[in-house]
Amino acid sequence: AASTPLLAVRGLRAAYGKIEALKGVDIEINAGEIVALIGANGAGKSTLMMTIFGKPRARSGRIEFDGHDITGVPTHDIARLRIAQSPEGRRIFPRMSVAENLQMGADATDCSEAERAAGLERVFALFPRLKERIAQRGGTLSGGEQQMLAIGRALMSRPRLLMLDEPSLGLAPLIARQIFDAIRTLNRQDGLTVLIVEQNANHALKLAHRGYVMVNGLITLAGTGAELLQRPEIRAAYLEGG
Ligand code: ATP
Numbered sequence: 001a002a003s004t005p006l007l008a009v010r011g012l013r014a015a016y017g018k019i020e021a022l023k024g025v026d027i028e029i030n031a032g033e034i035v036a037l038i039g040a041n042g043a044g045k046s047t048l049m050m051t052i053f054g055k056p057r058a059r060s061g062r063i064e065f066d067g068h069d070i071t072g073v074p075t076h077d078i079a080r081l082r083i084a085q086s087p088e089g090r091r092i093f094p095r096m097s098v099a100e101n102l103q104m105g106a107d108a109t110d111c112s113e114a115e116r117a118a119g120l121e122r123v124f125a126l127f128p129r130l131k132e133r134i135a136q137r138g139g140t141l142s143g144g145e146q147q148m149l150a151i152g153r154a155l156m157s158r159p160r161l162l163m164l165d166e167p168s169l170g171l172a173p174l175i176a177r178q179i180f181d182a183i184r185t186l187n188r189q190d191g192l193t194v195l196i197v198e199q200n201a202n203h204a205l206k207l208a209h210r211g212y213v214m215v216n217g218l219i220t221l222a223g224t225g226a227e228l229l230q231r232p233e234i235r236a237a238y239l240e241g242g
Helices: 045-052 075-080 098-107 113-126 128-132 143-155 173-190 201-207 225-230 232-239
Strands: 007-016 019-029 034-038 060-065 083-086 161-165 193-198 210-215 218-224
Touching (some): 007 045, 019 045, 019 060, 034 045, 045 083, 045 193, 075 083, 083 143, 098 143, 143 161, 143 173, 201 225, 210 225, 225 232
Parallel strands (some): 083 161, 161 193
Antiparallel strands (some): 007 060, 210 218
16 A cells, blocks of 8 residues: 555635635655646646645645645644745745844754754755855845755745645746756655746746646646656747747
8 A cells, every 4th residue: 555645635625705716636756856837827736835834724625745634723733733834925034144044944843953054054054055144134035046945944844745836937947947957866865855836837847856737726637747848748848939
């Protein structure tokens, strides 16, 4: 029998007033996997990630983490379960220093001093640029550095599941590649489980072990990254010319 997935989403529905953003979504993420969620603007990708994180609340369906029902658990308690999120648009604290931003990540969970120190070391090994900028205000970092900081902050909570919303958005190709390389390193070296939402389907499906395609609040296609990259409908909709 297959082991319990780290995250299982079953029949999940969520809405903003009358707008049904999730219409019964099923996904699974196994421990140690990178799973990509791709789809057009407005498909509901961000909403799925946010609903797993507790806001908006699920209207129906079920979210299980490590076999436990976490549907309806408030966001701050989700963070304590060691699920971390780097939201779209990065949302770092612009007036706080790099160091303070990273500490805020550790504050989201009950990290020991040793865990904080180890977390900082990991983040700086992954993104040496952040160490060079440690005293600089977040808001004065470049877009790529802010993305590194947003991921670094999420890592400071020592997550078991890291959810990234459009980490390459607005970044130059070289910087985007550095971000994807860092995610791959975290997965291979630390065994970190990752859910990544991306417009850049090509990059995301090359990075991911498996992927899901979302259309209009529903999962319409699932497969390995390699399989999805070969599908003509994926190529036509998300890859060619873009
Ligand atoms: P994108 O790639 O553009 O971020 P997405 O796939 O992440 O798209 P969502 O942001 O989850 O899509 O949006 C799904 C639907 O829910 C869209 O129709 C959107 O307009 C709607 N929606 C999202 N956030 C809100 C909100 N705060 N209030 C009302 N409607 C919303």
